[in-house]
Amino acid sequence: AIAEGANPNGTSTEPAGFAGYGNTPYAVAVAGDRVYYSIWRAYGVAQTVHSVQLNAVGAFVVGTSRLEMNIPYAPLHPYANMNCPITDISFDDQCCMLLGERSMTDPSSSSAHNSRAWRACFDADAAAWAPVRYDVGSQGFATDWQNCSGGIGFVNGSNGPQAWLTGDFFAQGPAGSYYGIGGIPLLDLNPGQLDTHLGPGINMTGFKTMQGSLDITCVSATELCEFNTVDIDCRPNAAGTMGYLWTVELVNNSLVPANILILGDPAFSPNNVVLLNPPLTPGSSMFIDIPISSGTPGSVFCFTATLAASFIDQCCTTKVCITLPECSCIDTEVVTADLPGVGSFTFNMNILNLTPATGTPFPGEYITLTVAPGIAATVNPTLVDIPTLPIYASTWIGPITVNTALPGGSIITLIVGIHSQSFHPCCFQEVKLTVPAQTGSTAPGDVNADGVVDGTDLAMLLSNWGLPGTTDLNSDGTTDAQDLALMLANWG
Numbered sequence: 001a002i003a004e005g006a007n008p009n010g011t012s013t014e015p016a017g018f019a020g021y022g023n024t025p026y027a028v029a030v031a032g033d034r035v036y037y038s039i040w041r042a043y044g045v046a047q048t049v050h051s052v053q054l055n056a057v058g059a060f061v062v063g064t065s066r067l068e069m070n071i072p073y074a075p076l077h078p079y080a081n082m083n084c085p086i087t088d089i090s091f092d093d094q095c096c097m098l099l100g101e102r103s104m105t106d107p108s109s110s111s112a113h114n115s116r117a118w119r120a121c122f123d124a125d126a127a128a129w130a131p132v133r134y135d136v137g138s139q140g141f142a143t144d145w146q147n148c149s150g151g152i153g154f155v156n157g158s159n160g161p162q163a164w165l166t167g168d169f170f171a172q173g174p175a176g177s178y179y180g181i182g183g184i185p186l187l188d189l190n191p192g193q194l195d196t197h198l199g200p201g202i203n204m205t206g207f208k209t210m211q212g213s214l215d216i217t218c219v220s221a222t223e224l225c226e227f228n229t230v231d232i233d234c235r236p237n238a239a240g241t242m243g244y245l246w247t248v249e250l251v252n253n254s255l256v257p258a259n260i261l262i263l264g265d266p267a268f269s270p271n272n273v274v275l276l277n278p279p280l281t282p283g284s285s286m287f288i289d290i291p292i293s294s295g296t297p298g299s300v301f302c303f304t305a306t307l308a309a310s311f312i313d314q315c316c317t318t319k320v321c322i323t324l325p326e327c328s329c330i331d332t333e334v335v336t337a338d339l340p341g342v343g344s345f346t347f348n349m350n351i352l353n354l355t356p357a358t359g360t361p362f363p364g365e366y367i368t369l370t371v372a373p374g375i376a377a378t379v380n381p382t383l384v385d386i387p388t389l390p391i392y393a394s395t396w397i398g399p400i401t402v403n404t405a406l407p408g409g410s411i412i413t414l415i416v417g418i419h420s421q422s423f424h425p426c427c428f429q430e431v432k433l434t435v436p437a438q439t440g441s442t443a444p445g446d447v448n449a450d451g452v453v454d455g456t457d458l459a460m461l462l463s464n465w466g467l468p469g470t471t472d473l474n475s476d477g478t479t480d481a482q483d484l485a486l487m488l489a490n491w492g
Contacts, residue, residue, distance in 0.1 A: 021040060021041050021042035021083070022039060022040075022041050022042065023039075024039065024040040024085075025037045025038065025039055025040075026038045026039070026040050026085045026086060026087055027085075027086050027087050027088050027089040027099075027100075027213065028089065029089035029090060029091065030054075031091045031095070031097075033053055033054050034051040034052065034053050034054065034064075035051060035052050035054060035060075036049060036050070036051045036068065036089050036097070037049070037050055037051070037052075037089070038050075038085065038086035038087075038089065038099075040083070040085035040086075041073075041083060042083060043073065043083045044073060044083075045073060045083075046070035046071055046072050046073055047070070047071040047073065047083065047084075047085065047086050047101075048067060048068075048069070048070055048071070049067075049068045049069050049071070049086065049089070049097070049099070049129075050065060050066065050067055050068060051065070051066060051068050052064055052065040052066075068097075068129060069120060069128070069129040069131060071086065071099065071101075071118065071131060074114060074115075074116065074146060083104075084101040084102060084103055084104060084114060084115040084116070085101065085102060085104065086099050086100070086101055087100060087101065087102040087150040087151070087212060087213050088100040088150055088151045088152050088153075088212075088213040088214060090152055090153045090154055090214075090216075091154065092119075092154040092161065092163075092186060093154065093156060093161070093224050093254075093314070093315070093316055094121065094313065094314045094315065095121075095122070095315055096119055096120060096121040096122075097119070097120045097121075097129065098117075098118070098119055098120075098152045098153065098154060098163055099117065099118040099119075099120065099131070099152065100115075100117050100118075100148050100149075100150050100151050100152035100165065100166070100213070100214070101115035101116050101117070101146075101148055101150065102115050102148075102149065102150030102212065103115040103146075103149075103150075103168075110150075110209045110210070110212075111209060112147075112149070112168040112169070112209055113146060113147055113168060113169060114146050115146055115147075115148045115149070115150065116133055116134070116136070116146050116148055117133070117134040117136055117148040117152050117163065117165055118131045118132065118133055118134065119131070119132050119134065119163065119186070119188070120132070121313075132188055132191065133188075133191075134148075134163065134165075134184060134188055134195050135188070135191070135192065135193060135194050135195045136148050136165060136167055136170045136184070136195060137169065137170060137194055147167050147168050147169040147170050148165055148166070148167060148168075149165070149166035149167055149168045149211035149212070150166055150211060150212045150213055151164075151165060151166035151181070151211060151212055151213045151214030152164070152165050152166075152214060153214045153215065153216040154186070154216070155183060155216060156224060159183060159198050160185070160186075160255075161185075161186035161187070162183035162184060162185060162186050162198070163183065163184055163185075163186050164181060164182065164183045164214060164216060165181070165182065165183075165184065165214070166180070166181050166204075166211040166212065166213075166214050167179065167180070167181075167182060167197075167211075168209075168211065170182070170184075170194075170195070170197055178197045178203070179203065179204055179205040179207070180202045180203045180204035180205065180207075180211075181202040181204065181211075181214065182197040182198075182202070183197065183198055184196065184197060184198065185198070223253060223316070223318060224252075224253050224254040224307075224316040225250070225251065225252060225253065225254065225258070225305075225306075225307040225316035225317075225318060226249070226250075226251035226253065226285075226318075227248055227249075227250060227251075227305045227318065227320045228248065228249040228251065229246065229247070229248055229249075229320075229322050230247040230248060230249055230287060231245075231246075231247040232244055232245070232246050232247070232322060232323075232324065232325050233245045233247075233325070233331050233333075234297075234325055234327035234328075234331045234352075234354055234357070235291065235331075235352075236354065236356075236392040237293055240356075240392075241293075241294065242294075242297070242327055242354075242357060243291060243292055243293045243294060243295075244291070244292040244295060244324055244325070245289055245290070245291055245292070246289070246290045246291075246292055246322065247287060247288075247289050247290075248287070248288060248290060249285050249286070249287050250276075250280055250285060250286050250287075250288060250307065251284075251285040252280045252281065252282055252283065252284060252285070252307060253282075253283070254282060254307075254309075254314070254316060255282050256282060256309045256312060256314055257279035257280060257281050257282065257309060258276060258279055258280045258307040258308060258309050258316075259275065259276050259277070259279035259280075259308070259309060259310055259311070260273060260274070260275060260276065260306075260307070260308040260309075260310050261273070261274040261276060261288070261305070261306070261307060261308075262274075262305070262306035262307075262308060262315075263290065263303060263304075263305055263306075264303055264304040264305070264306070265301075265303035265304075267292050267293050267294050267295060267301070267303075268290060268291075268292060268293070268303075269293065271290060271291060274288070274290075279309075280307070292324075295324045296324065297324055297325060297326045297327045297357075298323070298324065298325075298326045299323070299324055300321055300322070300323050300324075301321070301322050301323075301324050302319060302320065302321040302322075303319075303320055304317055304318070304319055304320070305317070305318060305319075305320045306318075327354055327357040328354065328357060328358065328427070328429045329353075329354055329355045329357060329358045329418060329427030329428075329429065330351050330352060330353065330354055330355075330416065330418050330427065330429050331351075331352040331354055332349055332350065332351055332352070332416065332429070332431050333349070333350040334347050334348070334349050334350075334431065334433060335347060335348045335349075336433060336434065336435075336436050337399075337436065338436040338437065339401070339470060340446070343403055343404060343405050343473070343475045344401060344402065344403045344404075344470050345401075345402055345435065345436050346398065346399035346400060346401050346402070347398060347399065347400050347402065347433060348396055348397070348398030348399055348400070349396065349397050349398055349400065349416075349431070350394055350395070350396050351364070351367060351386075351389070351394060351395055351396075351397065351416075351418065352392070352393075352394040353389045353390065353391050353392060353393055353394070353418065354392070355391060355418065355425075355427060356391060356392075358427055360425050360427075361391050362391075362420045362425050363388050363389055363390050363391065363420065364386060364388070364389035364418040364419065364420070365385070365386065365388060365389070365419060365420055365421045366383060366384065366385055366386065366417075366418075366419040366421075366423065367383075367384040367386055367397055367416065367417065367418060367419070368382060368383055368384075368415075368416070368417040368419065369381075369382050369383075369384070369400065369414055369415070369416055369417075370382055370414070370415050371412060371413070371414060371415075372412075372413035372414065372415055372430065375404075375412055375413060376404060376405060376406060376475075377402055377403065377404035377406065377412050378402070378403045378404070378472075378475075378477055379400060379401070379402050379403075379414065380400070380401045380403070380467070381400065384397045384400075389418075401470060402433065402435075403470070403472055403475050404435060404475065405475050406435050407435065408435050408436055408437035409434065409435060409437075410434070410435040411432055411433070411434060411435075412432070412433040412434075412435060413430050413431070413432055413433075414430065414431045414432075414433060415428055415429075415430055415431075416428065416429055416430070416431050417429075444473050444486045444487070444489075444490050445457055445461075445473060445486055445487035445488075445489075445490040445491070446490075447460045447461065447470055447471055452492065453487060453490045453491050453492060454491075454492070457487060458487065461479060461483060461484060461487060464479045465479050465480070466478060466479060466480070467479055471483060473486045473487065474486060
């Protein structure tokens with residue numbers, strides 16, 4: 001009934017015409033690693049939904065086809081020997097299957113008022129799907145609930161979670177009936193009572209036999225869950241291979257707390273399932289660091305990520321793609337802080353020795369720092385003697401002072417080098433610094449930022465004579481008479 005193979009130029013090797021009941025797949029949908037499809041069966045027997053597994057390249061896996069569920073036929077169908085096929089399959093945010101039927105008078109002609117809509121959730125205890133019929137009808141015909149027109153989809157918008165249907169005669173409150181595309185509550189809280197159209201909708205009155213399946217391409221402006229990449233760092237594994245550390249912001253846009261994070265790729269093992277304690281409340285976000293054990297530097301790594309609420313069996317799954325960094329000989333983390341006054345700030349830098357990534361591993365003994373050409377800034381000191389830094393170990397250096405007249409938010413590029421005891425071998429990497437916003441005292445000459453220019457500031461200036469640094473008040477690279485004049489002009 002369903003197969004795959006070459007189809008050059010859109011031609012088909014199948015005979016023309018209707019394939020026959022029990023051999024005609026109709027609705028098709030993909031969820032996870034399976035293709036779900038309905039089979040149009042003859043009158044008097046249940047309609048069926050099947051699935052087959054897909055491999056990593058999207059091909060069917062032999063021997064994985066299975067029957068998912070039976071939907072009982074409608075015995076009151078007025079057209080002899082004509083069953084209503086399931087013409088649309090969708091999935092909601094709780095992994096439940098939505099099914100829409102289409103009224104038919106014969107294999108190629110549609111009808112109206114004799115097809116149903118269903119929501120089926122998987123019952124883990126029973127190991128089976130549990131379909132619940134939507135009551136799609138009109139106030140004038142309170143027992144005629146077979147008015148789906150073949151289309152169904154999921155929307156979570158301003159009216160909350162809804163099943164959107166193509167319908168040929170369903171309730172619109174006390175006003176009566178509605179024809180076209182419209183939404184009803186996703187959860188049928190009142191079985192046996194009319195599911196009322198709550199809008200917005202698309203009125204298609206007069207075209208009730210011309211409707212069909214429904215494809216909703218924009219479910220909502222905001223996804224129920226978001227996974228926003230903040231940073232990705234190179235991090236060696238215990239075995240000496242290269243891994244990564246993914247810093248991600250988790251955002252819960254759903255209406256329920258999320259207490260489980262699921263990452264489907266083996267590269268996240270053993271952290272494929274992470275318990276969020278306390279749970280991530282609706283409308284809130286949190287930051288989390290997740291190790292990635294493998295991956296090619298510079299490649300795009302795609303995987304599925306899920307936020308779940310285990311206590312009500314609700315989940316939100318999305319595809320995430322991140323670009324793994326090109327691992328250099330060092331990995332850095334920088335923390336900046338403004339120095340009260342004008343024209344200087346400090347930073348501390350954590351340096352991780354990744355020299356094996358460049359092919360020549362060596363312990364670090366010195367760190368050199370210089371500002372890239374063309375940038376109006378100086379750095380002090382430019383040479384830092386560090387304790388021996390073994391391979392895959394890290395250390396902090398600082399505080400390092402940067403003098404610049406560039407405004408807050410500007411980017412300064414540093415060339416940072418790691419060196420052996422003899423300065424060879426060595427390796428360099430560019431590091432970006434963001435100039436912090438100015439805070440505190442702005443009086444030129446208040447070197448120690450105590451709010452007054454006095455003898456303490458003068459002593460600091462004289463002790464740094466001829467050198468750059470915080471006492472270089474005019475940022476010309478040297479503490480000299482011009483800086484002394486600025487200080488005396490602001491004395492007190």
